[in-house]
Amino acid sequence: MKGARELLVRAVSIPSLSGQEGEVAAALRDWMAAHGFDACIDGAGNAVGVRGGGPLTVALLGHMDTVPGHIPVQVDEAGVLHGRGSVDAKGSLCAFLAAVAALPDSALRAARFVCIGATEEEAPSSRGARHAMREHRPDFVLIGEPSGWEGLTLGYKGRLVARVGVTKDNFHSAGEGGSAADDLTAGWQRVREWAAGFGKAEAGIFDRVQATLQEIGSGGDGLTQRAWATIGLRLPPALAPFEAELAVRQAFEAVGGPEHLELTFSGHETAVRHPKDNALTRALRVAIRGEGGTPTFKVKTGTSDMNVVAELWPVPTAAYGPGDSALDHTPGERLDLAEYDRAVAVLTAALTRLVTGSH
Structure with missing residues (x-):
């Protein structure tokens, strides 16, 4: 034209x-x-x-x-x-x-x-x-x-964005226990393992979960330490956003307990x-x-x-x-x-x- x-x-x-x-x-x-x-x-x-x-x-x-x-x-x-x-x-x-x-x-x-x-x-x-x-x-x-x-x-594919925050009392690094950053990275590893294990091993990428760490950081004020991250998920047709949300929450709660955890979700899109x-x-x-x-x-x-x-x-x-x-x-x-x-x-x-x- x-x-x-x-x-x-x-x-x-x-x-x-x-x-x-x-x-x-x-x-x-x-x-x-x-x-x-x-x-x-x-x-x-x-x-x-x-x-x-x-x-x-x-x-x-x-x-x-x-x-x-x-x-x-x-x-x-x-x-x-x-x-x-x-x-x-x-x-x-x-x-x-x-x-x-x-x-x-x-x-x-x-x-x-x-x-x-x-x-x-x-x-x-x-x-x-x-x-x-x-x-x-x-x-x-x-x-x-x-x-x-x-x-x-x-x-x-569908989508879900998770914003994670872990807050813990400060402690000496020579003592026992893990830091807020430790808990955050352990939770992220559980999310990755869940994503890798979703669906059939031979499935193509459209039918698998893709998990990406988009942002990560940590800091403290001498009394409290905090770690945070943003995780992006691409979801297959077999997985609704609310199901992915539950899986992410369970992964992080299994590490440090819900009392230390802040989780918010956005970008809910169904494949x-x-x-x-x-x-x-x-x-x-x-x-x-x-x-x-x-x-x-x-x-x-x-x-x-x-x-x-x-x-x-x-x-x-x-x-x-x-x-x-x-x-x-x-x-x-x-x-x-x-x-x-x-x-x-x-x-x-x-x-x-x-x-x-x-x-």
Whole structure:
């Protein structure tokens, strides 16, 4: 579609850390309003645009916010866009907008297409998605995340973040007993052992627990010593966040007793995995082949707004978008604009086929 690249470059050029998406939301709203959408900014700060008036509803949910880290925005001689958010995930969101703007009248008569540029996906709140899932009732859902233009992502692991604090009276190191740091590291070792032992030994990484020590420290004032840590868990579909929470609590309480322990949990996200054969995935596969690609199915060890909306949107769902997700959050984040163009073409063809049964 004419103007699709300009839309993306403009969006990437506007800084939009989580909670600071107002400027980019206004720019996307104005672009949608100028391209046939009924566009607004909703109560969560999402940029929302609707096209079409048919009986079906297709939600295309991407996110506008990015992680920190300034990358000078430029398109190099090879046609590659460099900039924070180019892959994660303004490329996917802008591909949604450009594809819906290019849909033929037959598709617009068959369905309503609701494009949502969500706020705070990169924050634990997922504010935009949580608001949107209560405002809309779609029949099909596309999540805007990089899958590569030939790829379809069907699932994301769950998540839990544990913040641990151990406090003990100070004692001479020549005496008996363990320090707060001793107890903390012993509890962390138990968590690692539990994570390594969860599930079947031959299971792939998507079906295993991943435990990461994200922060650790200790200190004291001469009377009291304290140790603290932040632990991140990636959870498989077979493990709910509350079950992981219980396992972590038991691991630490077994070491030093609950009277010395402070535990708080956040980021509760349940893993999700959608079926690979339905009307949405079939339409996307046909469209990818039509552009000369070979469709591939993926599951991811991270989380996305797919985890958030699955509970209230139990409908055919896939994540799709251009770019290499290995570049997410990195200093080298960049997107080949030729791949972006292919993704727009795939989406335009797939959405048309999905709601009309033909190109």
